[in-house]
Amino acid sequence: MLVSLKSVKKYVDLGNLSAEEVANGLTFAGIEVEEVSRLASGTNLVIGHILECEKHPDSDHLHILRVNLGPKFGIEQIVCGAPNARVGLKVIVARVGAKLPGGEIKKGVIRGVESNGMCCSLLELGVDAKNLRKEQTEGIEELPNDAEVGNEDVLGYLGLDDEVLNLKVLANRPDLLSLYNVAREIGAIFSKEVKIPTFEVKETFKTNLKVGSESWRCSQFSGREIKGIKIKESPKFMKESLLAMGVRSINNIVDIGNYVMLLTGQPLHMYDADKLDKAELIARDDLSCDFVALDEQTYKVEKDDIVITSNKKAMCLGGVMGSLACAVDEKSTHIYIEAASFDGASIRHTSNRLGLSSESSQRFVKGTNHYQSESVINFASYLIKEYAEGEEFSDIVKYQKEEKPVSSLKCHYSYINNRLGTNFSKEEIKNVLNRLYFNVSKESGDEFEVSIPSFRLDVTCEADISEEVIRVLGFENVKSELPLLDAKVGGLSLGQSRLRKIREYLSFNGLDECLTYSLVSKENSEKFNLLHEEEHYKLLNPLTDEREYFRTHILYSLLESALYNVNRQNKDLKLFETSNMMSTSSRSEHLAIALVGFDYTRDLMNKIPFDFYHMKGLVEGLFAILGIEASRYRFERYSSNKEEFHPGKSARRTLRRWQIENSESAYCTFAPHP
């Protein structure tokens, strides 16, 4: 969530707090700020007026300008390469010494002509190209004619004097996808008063619009009819706010919808009322049809997708995208506004299936406040009245399924302190909760009741209240104390310590311990699978064929590691890996050993090629360590018609009786087929 700090400051007085201090406060209250950025930056800026513009004698694209910088700075000569530089243009000038995102502006001589500054594009002030029109990126910024020459507060004049906090909103706090709620949170953290305005418009008529829901997936649906609107450009403040929060300005109605959503967290949808067959908007989830969306693409609507219908025809893919058929366009004058609540999981299924994700679908998926639709519609109506010349406003019609949210909780001061390991006083706890809009009432001794604000969907139990307290007061208040637990011998179980011994034995015998992936290809899973003829698990949604099966043995993976090394000129290898294995019918601990090339550690001068007897020796050593005497096992020739092993050089050990916890089963395979 991108949050414009300038917008936040409209609702809470932050005093001298810097953007970094606000970000830090949020981060340590559990709302991580990933980045603080400035919309634009630059010092020594001033608005100038181009008085003269001549071609540079020694260049085909440079101009020599004489620019009036107002009474304070006078007239300067500037060499400029922009194609749109011309006499009479009001421009942004970075004077000598200006610090811009790209570096400092110095007095210079460009192809023999002195230049004292630079005329800037918004790109050069650090504005993201995606927020600019094409012509804005190709030349210097053209300011309106009424721009005041000599004005040094250029960023303020442009509305670019804003800092943007990029919040990482975690799954439990969808309420923070609302600037109002972020302002409330900042106010609580810094103990500052927060003023969220409320708006009303006067109802001038009763609407015929019927709203409703025939599906559990839509629990609330509110609507209002508005007549006499006029589509035009949005006001400057709104365009600036939207830009800061990463949304492009389209026109006043679309922008009002987005602006209200960014501030309140409630997505809105607007229908052109004249394009609907019938004055009704009903949510359903039983339609299967083709749907032509605003983006002019056709999507297949299936059963369980939420659609808003009028006369049983899909007019909107609820919470995801509206239909082209009833979209508001430049000619629209008569609209319905929708503020509804949809089931997040359903929206997620639809949005994932169709590959359609938007600011509004993301808000529904994470969860919206079901109890603010009237105030949100009123807010939008007010803006429509002010900035879209809305003339007539109906009453608000509403469908709301009965829901019983947890609206208050019984809490105990002692529980909170005991859970946190703190000694907060009742006053401290009460104060924090009140700042967060959790109002404490009915206090009696240790017990009290706390009301939960409607936008906090995440708070449902006493433990949640303890978190609210500690995240604002800070974990530095937690006494660090080791738990006084009953003395107990920890330690490894028999199976675990045997596994350790096996690994140490092999390691001390010079084998390198490897780690390989459990997911393998079909071929890999089936090859060398001679210990267990068991069935492997297959993934429903693998990333690639190479990682589609959950392996039942390590050997092939280990040989792949060997091959990886051989291809890198590491030719003499002693590798092993132990790993837990699961097949559809068993779970056990496995060991695989691969000896490749020559035994390089025994005698560097006289390298011996690895053979069956090296492996046999390791296995015998392993058995000795595990206390398995030679009389209890024997090596048998292993003849298999599998092509992986050399028929004459393979053996299989059979144990008369060998049981280890975790059904440890060491298996060694010798001499891969040449």
Add this chain to the structure above:
Amino acid sequence: MEEKKEKIKISEVYSEAMNDIKSVFGLDKLQELKVKYLAKKSIIMTLLSGLGALPPEERKEAGQELNQTRNNIAKLIEQKESELRKEELEKKLKKEEIDITLPSRNVDVGGVNPFYVVKDEITDIFLNMGFEVADGPEVETDLFNFELLNIPKDHPARDMQDTFYISENVLLRTHTSPVQAHTMQAAEGKPIRIICPGKTYRRDDDDATHSHQFAQIEGLVIDKNINIGHLKATLELFVKKMFGEKREIRLRPSYFPFTEPSVEVDITCANCNGKGCSMCKGTGYIEILGGGMVHPNVLKMNGYDPDVYSGFAFGIGIERVAILRYGIDDIRKFYQNDVRFLHQYKKKA
């Protein structure tokens, strides 16, 4: 005359023998002298056997003299022999001296994937604090991986994109936390103190910082009166053992569905000691693990009364710790097993 001749002969024999012995080289030559002077057919023995021909009074004296001489020669030979043997041995030793700088024939200790170095070390730290090692399956049910951890179906924290499914309700575990539920159910309401190292899987494309397979160490303590301070102290102890006495920790509020409150744990950056540098992006701290107080719903669902018992849980990324500690720049290196990489890390006894 006869007698005189005899006497001269004896002293001559003796001085000759002395010279011979003195100047002899080599044990085999000495052996020849032994034969010459002491064997049956030697001069002295011949003279001895001829004693019978002498008159009795002379016989005794001559016999004594001869025997004396013979003993003296024998002694000389013996002396010489031990001298020569010593010499020979020295010569042999000299000859057999070796170049001790040549490569050994001993077995070198194998290289260890740093993954295991870290995993074993973390495990040992907690074993020493009285923890036991629990274990759970990598192929899990939806119930254990999600539902029993307070992540019901369609919870926003559960994203289909991140999970490898085997069937609708069977999946590869996305964290080691299901072991919490398994352990609680098996412990049937008794106190718990476990860690669980294990492999986990998420549906991520592999690159330098993402891996579809990675490993965690889960920790869980359940008892009466457990609070966040206990979690803080336990992790402080762990961090100091693992990263050094100078490291401090900092708790930051966070969110996991199965803990409440939840925390992220940062440690002071080892590179700059908390002053801020490029490694810690100027913050002085590096995020190292997550944890929190076990959510009452999780206790309840797994057979504990949250009004009586409380607990803390934490999860540590094994590769993450190894990456921080050894400055490894690519998580894929753990799974490639290049032996030149493995040989940089050796097992310590």
